[in-house]
Amino acid sequence: xxxxxxxxxxxxxxxxxxxxxxxxITCIVGESGAGKxxxxxxxxKMNSPTEGTITYKGQDLKKMDAVTLRRDVVMLSQTxxxxxxxxxxxxxxxxxxxxxxxxxEEEMMRVLQEMKLTQSLEDDVATLSGGEKQRIALxxxxxxxxSVLILDEPxxxxxxxxxxxxxxxxxxxxxxxxxTIIIITHSKTLAEEVSDRIITVKAGExxx
Amino acid sequence: xxxxxxxxxxxLVSAYVFVLFVLLIFQWRGISRxxxxxxxxxxxxxxxxxxxxxxxYIFDNPNAWLVVGIVLAMEVFAIYxxxxxxxxxxxxxxxxxxxxxxxxxxxxxxxxxxxxVLNVSPWFDPRYVIPIAGMMVGNAMTGVTLGIQSxxxxxxxxxxxxxxxxxxxxxxxxxxxxxxxxxxxSAVLPTINNMVGMGIVFLPGMMTGQILAGLSPVTAIQYQxxxxxxxLGGVAMSVILFTQLAYKxxxxxxxxxxxxxxxx
Numbered sequence: 001x002x003x004x005x006x007x008x009x010x011x012x013x014x015x016x017x018x019x020x021x022x023x024x025i026t027c028i029v030g031e032s033g034a035g036k037x038x039x040x041x042x043x044x045k046m047n048s049p050t051e052g053t054i055t056y057k058g059q060d061l062k063k064m065d066a067v068t069l070r071r072d073v074v075m076l077s078q079t080x081x082x083x084x085x086x087x088x089x090x091x092x093x094x095x096x097x098x099x100x101x102x103x104x105e106e107e108m109m110r111v112l113q114e115m116k117l118t119q120s121l122e123d124d125v126a127t128l129s130g131g132e133k134q135r136i137a138l139x140x141x142x143x144x145x146x147s148v149l150i151l152d153e154p155x156x157x158x159x160x161x162x163x164x165x166x167x168x169x170x171x172x173x174x175x176x177x178x179x180t181i182i183i184i185t186h187s188k189t190l191a192e193e194v195s196d197r198i199i200t201v202k203a204g205e206x207x208x
Numbered sequence: 209x210x211x212x213x214x215x216x217x218x219x220l221v222s223a224y225v226f227v228l229f230v231l232l233i234f235q236w237r238g239i240s241r242x243x244x245x246x247x248x249x250x251x252x253x254x255x256x257x258x259x260x261x262x263x264x265y266i267f268d269n270p271n272a273w274l275v276v277g278i279v280l281a282m283e284v285f286a287i288y289x290x291x292x293x294x295x296x297x298x299x300x301x302x303x304x305x306x307x308x309x310x311x312x313x314x315x316x317x318x319x320x321x322x323x324x325v326l327n328v329s330p331w332f333d334p335r336y337v338i339p340i341a342g343m344m345v346g347n348a349m350t351g352v353t354l355g356i357q358s359x360x361x362x363x364x365x366x367x368x369x370x371x372x373x374x375x376x377x378x379x380x381x382x383x384x385x386x387x388x389x390x391x392x393x394s395a396v397l398p399t400i401n402n403m404v405g406m407g408i409v410f411l412p413g414m415m416t417g418q419i420l421a422g423l424s425p426v427t428a429i430q431y432q433x434x435x436x437x438x439x440l441g442g443v444a445m446s447v448i449l450f451t452q453l454a455y456k457x458x459x460x461x462x463x464x465x466x467x468x469x470x471x472x
Binding site: 044045046047048065066067070071074075076077079080081083093094096097098140141144150 | 368369371372373374375376377378379382383386461462463
């Protein structure tokens with residue numbers, strides 16, 4: 001699905017070759033500052049390589065429109081994007097950005113249930129905990145149903161084990177739906193548990 | 209209608225005595241703005257005396273090129289003043305956006321006001337064009353300064369949110385919409401608040417001046433209404449242009465450019 005050829009990003013990252021396969025859960029692990037997020041952001045053109053070529057479904061990323069690409073390769077940031085308003089507003093936000101049809105009441109209720117959120121759609125997001133906000137952000141991308149989903153440290157804001165279980169369930173559903181998942185994490189345990197493949201980044205290079 | 213009271217020299221001096229009295233209060237209460245107040249009073253006096261003589265000369269010798277030159281000088285000074293007041297080192301593209309939106313917004317409003325509303329004849333009559341240009345350019349300058357400060361602060365403080373929106377597939381315009389709207393509000397709200405309080409909370413400076421000069425309050429109101437609408441139009445046009453163009457300078461190929469550095 002993604003092919004890297006002789007990629008360099010400034011002096012931060014060097015990836016001679018890398019293939020990410022369709023339908024896989026790929027974990028990118030490594031210490032803080034190793035270059036994990038930099039690598040992931042090359043996949044959705046948040047960063048552009050200073051050297052080399054990346055292809056997505058056979059197309060050179062350089063020739064692809066960044067916004068169109070990001071509507072197919074969605075990335076969830078480490079700090080969930082929560083805007084002022086209701087849970088409904090926040091769930092619809094991704095679809096609104098992607099200029100897709102709004103989710104129905106049933107679809108929104110279903111993703112809330114999957115995320116074990118008991119609040120109503122009209123509740124104010126200001127009342128939610130950090131972990132609940134992270135789950136709203138996950139529910140939002142579940143509604144967007146992109147081909148590729150990149151999750152940046154998805155468990156960092158989750159409050160307890162229940163929420164980690166929600167994350168595991170989310171990943172199982174996404175895999176069943178045929179989505180390609182890329183997870184950036186410093187947790188080797190999570191990586192070993194859920195992934196089809198682990199990429200370890202150390203000082204800007206892939207070490208295995 | 210009573211004629212205007214001519215302020216005798218010694219009475220004008222007594223106004224300065226009043227300021228001296230304020231300075232004494234500053235000294236007594238230990239307020240640390242004595243120097244600024246003194247410099248501001250002296251500066252204002254020198255600037256206004258020069259402006260008075262220059263304007264008297266221009267009014268007596270009206271010349272189209274001179275009037276156009278003065279309006280352009282006002283624009284240049286206003287644009288330079290915005291650059292100076294913004295606490296970030298701005299890239300050239302953003303400076304160009306500020307200059308062009310300031311210039312376009314205030315000039316279009318000024319031309320519309322002078323040609324359509326007032327129908328000034330000759331078109332360059334300095335008695336009308338210069339003070340009205342001053343008000344329009346000055347207000348547009350304040351509006352754009354407030355707008356740019358709000359936009360730059362929000363772009364700096366909410367960079368991760370803008371990035372998170374882009375990663376969800378938002379266009380740069382969608383990702384910054386909230387901050388562009390806030391910038392517009394910051395720029396235009398002072399003018400709107402000013403309009404709301406006018407005639408009840410205070411009498412505006414231009415109208416007060418005209419009434420003191422012996423004009424009927426009803427005529428003074430006509431001028432004031434027209435100028436306020438002109439100012440609102442000028443500020444809004446400059447700020448709309450600015451906000452719709454400025455956000456684009458923060459992106460390249462839908463990627464956020466590096467954070468702007470604060471001035472030292």
